[in-house]
Amino acid sequence: xxxxxxxxxxxxxxxxxxxxxxxxxxxxxxxxxxxxxxxxxxxxxxxxxxxxxxxxxxxxxxxxxxxxxxxxxxxxxxxxxxxxxxxxxxxxxxxxxxxxxxxxxxxxxxxxxxxxxxxxxxxxxxxxxxxxxxxxxxxxxxxxxxxxxxxxxxxxxxxxxxxxxxxxxxxxxxxxxxxxxxxxxxxxxxxxxxxxxxxxxxxxxxxxxx
Numbered sequence: 048x049x050x051x052x053x054x055x056x057x058x059x060x061x062x063x064x065x066x067x068x069x070x071x072x073x074x075x076x077x078x079x080x081x082x083x084x085x086x087x088x089x090x091x092x093x094x095x096x097x098x099x100x101x102x103x104x105x106x107x108x109x110x111x112x113x114x115x116x117x118x119x120x121x122x123x124x125x126x127x128x129x130x131x132x133x134x135x136x137x138x139x140x141x142x143x144x145x146x147x148x149x150x151x152x153x154x155x156x157x158x159x160x161x162x163x164x165x166x167x168x169x170x171x172x173x174x175x176x177x178x179x180x181x182x183x184x185x186x187x188x189x190x191x192x193x194x195x196x197x198x199x200x201x202x203x204x205x206x207x208x209x210x211x212x213x214x215x216x217x218x219x220x221x222x223x224x225x226x227x228x229x230x231x232x233x234x235x236x237x238x239x240x241x242x243x244x245x246x247x248x249x250x251x252x253x254x255x256x257x
Contacts, residue, residue: 106165142229188232198235
């Protein structure tokens with residue numbers, strides 16, 4: 048009945064501008080916009096099947112708190128536009144990590160090492176064990192073009208034992224995204240993290256820690 052009365056009113060109107068305005072008002076009232084939902088991402092379940100070789104012995108170490116720059120001290124999913132201003136970090140508004148990148152990487156590293164037979168303790172619990180320290184410099188999705196991007200992780204790893212630096216090495220991983228958006232960036236970042244962890248583990252196992 049409301050719509051019938053409304054259109055009867057339109058028929059009596061002679062002002063074309065008023066008629067158009069009322070039609071637009073009716074269209075706006077009859078449709079409800081769908082609100083976009085925010086999304087959270089982590090690295091997903093661990094799928095590694097690798098195992099420690101018998102002649103390598105059992106790895107035992109402590110993992111210190113991961114050091115990060117202030118920009119990474121949040122759950123924000125960050126990206127850069129290499130073709131515009133690569134020095135400016137931007138954050139997706141509706142897509143976030145489930146925890147800060149440092150925690151994601153430390154959790155993943157510990158899970159991988161434990162799954163492969165290592166004993167991993169917190170820094171305060173393993174006072175006599177070698178300590179692995181990680182410093183993250185870059186953890187972002189870099190767009191080389193509007194429809195092309197890479198997930199990039201740059202970090203340094205240090206192994207310390209008895210307050211003495213045993214070894215230090217820089218690692219960099221760059222993985223192309225399947226789609227140039229936040230979900231594609233999250234998938235590629237997981238691949239880059241797993242590749243970084245694999246390289247770190249191989250490096251640690253090459254050191255004389257006993």
